Amino acid sequence: MRIVDHLSELESESIYIMREVASQFENPVLMFSGGKDSILMVYLAYKAFYPAKIPFPLLHIDTGHNFPETLMYRDQLVERFGAKLVIGSVQEAIDQGMVSEEKGFNASRNGLQTTALLEALEKGKYDAALGGARRDEEKARAKERFFSHRDEFGQWDPKNQRPELWNLFNGRKNMGEHFRVFPISNWTELDVWQYLSQEEIPLPSLYFAHERQVFEREGTLLADCDYINKRPDEKVFNEMVRCRTIGDMTCTGVWRSEAKTVEDIIKEVSTTRMTERGGRTDDKRSESSMEDRKKLGYF
Amino acid sequence: MSNNHDGNGLLRFTTAGSVDDGKSTLIGRLLYDSKSIYQDQYEAIERVSERRGEVGVNLALLTDGLKAEREQGITIDVAYRYFSTPKRKFIIADTPGHIQYTRNMVTGASTANVALILIDARNGVIEQTKRHAIISSLLQIPHLVVCINKMDLVDYSKEQYEKIKSEFEQFASKLDVVDVSFIPISALKGDNVVSRSSKMSWYEGTTLMYYLENVHIASDQNLIDNRFPVQYVIRPYSEEHHDYRGYAGRVAGGTFKVGDNVIALPSGFESKIKSIQGPKGNQMDTIPPESVTILLEDDIDISRGDMIVRPNNQPEATQDLDLMICWFDNNKSLVLNGKYAIRHSTQEARCIVKGIKYKMDIETLSRDVDNPEIKVNDIARVMLRTTKPLFVDSYKRNRITGSIILIDESTNNTVGVGMVI
Numbered sequence: 001m002r003i004v005d006h007l008s009e010l011e012s013e014s015i016y017i018m019r020e021v022a023s024q025f026e027n028p029v030l031m032f033s034g035g036k037d038s039i040l041m042v043y044l045a046y047k048a049f050y051p052a053k054i055p056f057p058l059l060h061i062d063t064g065h066n067f068p069e070t071l072m073y074r075d076q077l078v079e080r081f082g083a084k085l086v087i088g089s090v091q092e093a094i095d096q097g098m099v100s101e102e103k104g105f106n107a108s109r110n111g112l113q114t115t116a117l118l119e120a121l122e123k124g125k126y127d128a129a130l131g132g133a134r135r136d137e138e139k140a141r142a143k144e145r146f147f148s149h150r151d152e153f154g155q156w157d158p159k160n161q162r163p164e165l166w167n168l169f170n171g172r173k174n175m176g177e178h179f180r181v182f183p184i185s186n187w188t189e190l191d192v193w194q195y196l197s198q199e200e201i202p203l204p205s206l207y208f209a210h211e212r213q214v215f216e217r218e219g220t221l222l223a224d225c226d227y228i229n230k231r232p233d234e235k236v237f238n239e240m241v242r243c244r245t246i247g248d249m250t251c252t253g254v255w256r257s258e259a260k261t262v263e264d265i266i267k268e269v270s271t272t273r274m275t276e277r278g279g280r281t282d283d284k285r286s287e288s289s290m291e292d293r294k295k296l297g298y299f
Numbered sequence: 300m301s302n303n304h305d306g307n308g309l310l311r312f313t314t315a316g317s318v319d320d321g322k323s324t325l326i327g328r329l330l331y332d333s334k335s336i337y338q339d340q341y342e343a344i345e346r347v348s349e350r351r352g353e354v355g356v357n358l359a360l361l362t363d364g365l366k367a368e369r370e371q372g373i374t375i376d377v378a379y380r381y382f383s384t385p386k387r388k389f390i391i392a393d394t395p396g397h398i399q400y401t402r403n404m405v406t407g408a409s410t411a412n413v414a415l416i417l418i419d420a421r422n423g424v425i426e427q428t429k430r431h432a433i434i435s436s437l438l439q440i441p442h443l444v445v446c447i448n449k450m451d452l453v454d455y456s457k458e459q460y461e462k463i464k465s466e467f468e469q470f471a472s473k474l475d476v477v478d479v480s481f482i483p484i485s486a487l488k489g490d491n492v493v494s495r496s497s498k499m500s501w502y503e504g505t506t507l508m509y510y511l512e513n514v515h516i517a518s519d520q521n522l523i524d525n526r527f528p529v530q531y532v533i534r535p536y537s538e539e540h541h542d543y544r545g546y547a548g549r550v551a552g553g554t555f556k557v558g559d560n561v562i563a564l565p566s567g568f569e570s571k572i573k574s575i576q577g578p579k580g581n582q583m584d585t586i587p588p589e590s591v592t593i594l595l596e597d598d599i600d601i602s603r604g605d606m607i608v609r610p611n612n613q614p615e616a617t618q619d620l621d622l623m624i625c626w627f628d629n630n631k632s633l634v635l636n637g638k639y640a641i642r643h644s645t646q647e648a649r650c651i652v653k654g655i656k657y658k659m660d661i662e663t664l665s666r667d668v669d670n671p672e673i674k675v676n677d678i679a680r681v682m683l684r685t686t687k688p689l690f691v692d693s694y695k696r697n698r699i700t701g702s703i704i705l706i707d708e709s710t711n712n713t714v715g716v717g718m719v720i
Contacts, residue, residue: 002584005308006309006387009309016549016590019530023530023645047578048590049533049547050533050576051535052533142378159376165406165410165704166409166699166702167644168702172711186379188381188383191388
């Protein structure tokens with residue numbers, strides 16, 4: 001008897017969700033951060049609708065504080081799949097006075113992304129935003145549905161979520177409301193890497209070990225860049241590192257690593273004892289910092 | 300965590316339980332022993348447990364993800380946890396066990412291959428045990444594993460284990476469950492969870508982990524009745540693929556092969572399968588739960604909501620449904636003659652409640668036939684009439700083509716779920 005292996009089952013589940021989105025919504029969009037999970041999402045979307053083009057644009061919320069490698073990779077990917085790219089700009093939101101820049105040493109534009117994201121969703125009249133969040137990433141995300149309802153303010157109400165049973169998804173909503181949809185909810189970090197390896201998907205260089213100027217803050221290594229105010233005692237040094245997640249430069253920790261290939265990374269991920277978001281300073285602001293941001297509409 | 304799963308695939312199992320029956324300890328042990336808890340996660344819950352003055356590390360804090368849950372010390376919602384061993388990947392749907400969370404248990408059970416039922420060896424079969432077993436049977440979870448826990452507190456007594464086992468068997472004979480296994484364990488001490496207990500040499504069965512890694516689930520899917528609900532029609536409209544018309548969907552039953560004669564419902568047009576395109580390219584056949592695109596020899600009109608099946612094995616096309624339902628709405632009861640939107644496979648229609656036959660007590664299985672009110676968490680047998688024919692099988696035969704959800708058209712909420720009798 002043929003057995004469907006676990007990666008194929010996850011792949012089929014994600015493709016099913018994406019097709020359901022294309023069927024149930026009028027104007028979906030795929031949120032693209034440049035990280036491996038959203039890269040996986042683009043590949044799965046390509047497979048779901050092949051040989052037709054991906055029937056929704058990619059939306060990148062640009063904090064203006066990106067690793068340059070992320071932007072280069074993004075533009076190549078868009079060209080390769082003939083996808084349409086929409087950019088929501090945090091800088092613009094700041095310039096228009098919708099939000100103001102955080103101050104101090106830990107200033108980050110991570111929180112400001114929510115405003116730019118909601119603004120971009122509203123402007124594009126998108127009724128479903130596909131995202132690459134996974135339930136194993138973070139405890140508030142573990143409670144997410146595949147189809148996650150957002151009210152007209154973009155807010156999430158975790159205590160009042162729609163039940164999801166079998167293959168049946170309810171995407172009904174009122175005007176002005178939208179859905180966040182998470183097709184790779186059931187994938188773990190290791191599943192993602194195994195799949196990327198199996199499918200030989202090229203990845204941004206940031207994920208692989210490279211030499212970089214870094215400094216240490218509260219036990220986390222951060223890449224040295226113009227966007228972060230260093231304290232006087234924070235010394236910059238050279239280190240062999242890689243990113244486990246890619247957010248903007250101000251909040252993405254880098255890891256000491258020697259992993260130069262996807263196989264090395266799989267080995268590293270299989271044996272590591274720290275969660276991948278352990279280096280994300282945005283999650284560490286409080287115990288429920290992700291839940292609080294998500295309620296307001298954060299990705 | 301391990302990096303080389305072999306071919307045992309993905310197993311989904313559900314647990315239900317309250318704070319004190321050792322469920323969290325058991326899940327914690329499975330995660331911890333399979334190295335699926337990270338050091339920083341462990342340290343974080345260690346800190347919180349200490350701050351609250353709890354003795355030991357409270358592993359429940361791992362699964363209770365929402366602020367309200369942590370504050371109240373309860374699981375409100377279904378929590379999904381992941382772990383893997385070299386043999387298999389596992390998804391746990393962890394649900395609260397109290398009667399007011401029946402709907403959460405039903406949700407967790409809907410996609411599970413295995414139901415893990417915990418019994419405290421000191422207390423034996425209690426109401427909650429029966430409730431879990433009844434829900435597992437209603438939702439047709441193919442395998443039940445009954446863990447008789449806290450064996451350390453009954454001196455690892457074989458007699459106590461046998462007594463509880465026969466108690467459960469007697470009760471389960473009234474239910475529709477096929478495959479039941481029993482394992483005496485101590486989640487706290489680790490007996491028979493991942494490694495064999497040295498204290499229960501009288502027990503000849505496997506450990507829980509061995510059971511989970513090896514239970515045969517490939518035939519949990521219906522591989523006999525071919526069912527392909529069309530989800531989406533792929534039309535590239537490009538030069539290169541000018542006449543391409545692919546029917547995308549997820550196989551809900553049977554094995555479809557290239558060259559098979561098929562019929563499209565409701566139109567009744569027949570054709571042959573020209574090719575099957577999967578995520579990795581062309582394939583010769585496809586089985587559940589694969590998502591593929593089917594191309595037919597003939598250009599016939601098929602759209603979302605239609606179903607591709609074999610001419611000699613068709614589902615029932617009906618507007619009258621006889622269902623067991625579980626009601627989910629906190630605010631409104633199910634109303635006789637009430638109208639709802641109904642979703643089945645990839646179809647959507649409207650329906651009216653024609654009759655409420657009885658309400659079932661999920662602790663005693665007794666039936667209330669006296670015009671019962673159907674409130675949140677109630678299980679009832681109801682008759683619906685739909686605006687158009689749906690292509691259904693009995694839920695017992697196929698969990699995908701035998702299930703529906705009901706949506707309140709004023710709130711858009713999913714208010715009920717149903718299984719075709």
